[in-house]
Amino acid sequence: MASRRTDEIEDLAQRVRSGDRRAISRAISWIEDQTPAGRKLLDRLYSPRPRSHRVGITGPPGSGKSTIVSELTRLLRARGEQVGILAVDPSSPFTGGAILGDRIRMQSHQGDPGVFIRSMASRGSLGGLATATYEASEALEAAGCSRILFETVGVGQSELEIIEAADTTVLVLVPESGDGVQVMKAGLMEAGDIFVINKSDREGGDRLHKEISLMIEMGRERRGAVAAPSSAGLGLPRDRGLARGVSETAWERRICRTVALRGEGMDDLLASIEAHRDQIQSDAAVWSARQEQRLDSRLRTQLRDRILHGLWKAGHLEEWIGDGLGRIRRGEISPYGLVDELVRRLLPEDRPAGIEAGKGGDR
Amino acid sequence: MSTEKIRILVAKPGLDGHDRGAKVIATAFRDAGFEVIYTGLHQTPEMIVDAAIQEDVDIVSLSILSGAHMTLFARILDLLRERGAADIHVMGGGIIPEEDIVKLREMGVGAIFGPGTATSEPIDYIRRWREESAGREGGRG
Numbered sequence: 037m038a039s040r041r042t043d044e045i046e047d048l049a050q051r052v053r054s055g056d057r058r059a060i061s062r063a064i065s066w067i068e069d070q071t072p073a074g075r076k077l078l079d080r081l082y083s084p085r086p087r088s089h090r091v092g093i094t095g096p097p098g099s100g101k102s103t104i105v106s107e108l109t110r111l112l113r114a115r116g117e118q119v120g121i122l123a124v125d126p127s128s129p130f131t132g133g134a135i136l137g138d139r140i141r142m143q144s145h146q147g148d149p150g151v152f153i154r155s156m157a158s159r160g161s162l163g164g165l166a167t168a169t170y171e172a173s174e175a176l177e178a179a180g181c182s183r184i185l186f187e188t189v190g191v192g193q194s195e196l197e198i199i200e201a202a203d204t205t206v207l208v209l210v211p212e213s214g215d216g217v218q219v220m221k222a223g224l225m226e227a228g229d230i231f232v233i234n235k236s237d238r239e240g241g242d243r244l245h246k247e248i249s250l251m252i253e254m255g256r257e258r259r260g261a262v263a264a265p266s267s268a269g270l271g272l273p274r275d276r277g278l279a280r281g282v283s284e285t286a287w288e289r290r291i292c293r294t295v296a297l298r299g300e301g302m303d304d305l306l307a308s309i310e311a312h313r314d315q316i317q318s319d320a321a322v323w324s325a326r327q328e329q330r331l332d333s334r335l336r337t338q339l340r341d342r343i344l345h346g347l348w349k350a351g352h353l354e355e356w357i358g359d360g361l362g363r364i365r366r367g368e369i370s371p372y373g374l375v376d377e378l379v380r381r382l383l384p385e386d387r388p389a390g391i392e393a394g395k396g397g398d399r
Numbered sequence: 400m401s402t403e404k405i406r407i408l409v410a411k412p413g414l415d416g417h418d419r420g421a422k423v424i425a426t427a428f429r430d431a432g433f434e435v436i437y438t439g440l441h442q443t444p445e446m447i448v449d450a451a452i453q454e455d456v457d458i459v460s461l462s463i464l465s466g467a468h469m470t471l472f473a474r475i476l477d478l479l480r481e482r483g484a485a486d487i488h489v490m491g492g493g494i495i496p497e498e499d500i501v502k503l504r505e506m507g508v509g510a511i512f513g514p515g516t517a518t519s520e521p522i523d524y525i526r527r528w529r530e531e532s533a534g535r536e537g538g539r540g
Contacts, residue, residue, distance in 0.1 A: 133429035140439040
């Protein structure tokens with residue numbers, strides 16, 4: 037890996053800020069490749085004051101996320117906004133390869149200097165976004181995008197990173213998306229600030245609408261009581277749970293019906309997105325608490341990744357694992373004993389669980 | 400922890416509506432571990448170059464069956480140069496006569512693969528190209 041000089045990085049940051057498209061594109065590559073230069077660049081680009089409104093579009097495969105992103109972009113462009121789009125598709129867990137096809141539905145914005153579209157492969161991240169999607173949005177923010185749209189991979193029930201990354205989360209469903217049991221499931225259905233029933237001209241749209249309304253209704257009664265998120269989150273040290281809670285109590289979750297392919301219902305959806313933004317920004321205390329939560333969680337994620345990779349390498353864990361597999365095979369040690377042994381070698385201070393019983397209530 | 404993936408844009412310029420070949424090659428590239436941006440049918444050279452720049456691809460691979468390869472390749476090479484992106488490698492496949500392939504290569508196009516080529520050939524070509532170009536320049540980061 038060629039290392040980059042400081043002036044080269046500063047020059048790229050400068051060009052990103054001026055909106056140079058080749059520079060933005062190169063910056064995102066550095067960031068998503070998680071190179072040292074990418075990290076230095078992020079350090080230069082970081083702005084303590086968020087200037088972009090980040091909207092997450094999530095939902096199951098084939099629900100119409102790309103089409104909705106494209107339609108929203110059309111409306112936002114009509115208002116003269118600069119739009120950045122980060123669209124994530126899955127990487128193959130077997131080969132690491134990916135087919136990134138979200139641009140197919142965004143053709144009409146090709147060549148528009150006010151729209152920057154970047155496809156990202158998930159690269160092993162399982163939360164619906166790529167590891168560096170949020171970081172990539174910092175480059176788009178620095179380049180002057182007033183609106184950033186994240187499109188997640190097609191999700192199931194638990195890919196919720198989008199809540200952390202986006203200010204406003206739009207969950208796109210279709211009439212076939214499920215019966216009463218599906219909408220009550222924890223996870224994805226809790227994620228939406230706005231629900232979209234896309235392809236709503238199809239049979240089942242009314243039923244889904246009723247079910248979501250009912251779920252919102254039931255949630256409303258409990259909402260006040262659960263303002264502090266519990267630690268059902270990502271399992272990071274002292275994870276505070278996903279960044280919701282404080283701000284959402286006042287927000288009345290909405291349902292929009294669309295037929296995105298024909299542009300129907302899109303004005304209503306954009307109005308709802310605007311209403312949500314106004315709501316979360318209207319109370320300064322709530323807004324800054326929300327920013328603080330995101331910052332906290334991003335710090336933890338970054339630290340975890342860096343420390344994990346650093347220790348893994350510094351501890352020569354690949355070699356130890358190879359060696360350990362042999363010992364397990366020969367019956368010399370159990371997998372559990374081996375893990376204990378490796379961790380103790382890596383972290384001499386670490387004691388088997390139980391000794392620190394006094395700290396058990398940490399999370 | 401850093402990875403430098405090969406990113407490649409598979410594009411179908413022009414009017415012909417046959418994208419089977421492009422889809423086969425896109426899938427083969429994915430299986431080779433590349434990140435493939437596929438943009439669908441009927442792309443203009445402007446759209447292709449625009450996408451190539453925003454996606455920061457290493458390579459643009461064109462699939463052309465319409466017979467308009469000379470103009471399309473030339474236009475795309477020109478646009479890439481105009482926008483300061485001449486480092487993006489251009490290659491392709493489709494039904495292209497041998498004498499045209501010679502001319503295209505002189506213009507600066509990389510390898511061209513005809514019908515019946517095993518998918519391993521362009522993949523090997525791309526890996527070789529990547530190794531050689533990594534020697535010349537620092538690449539994406």
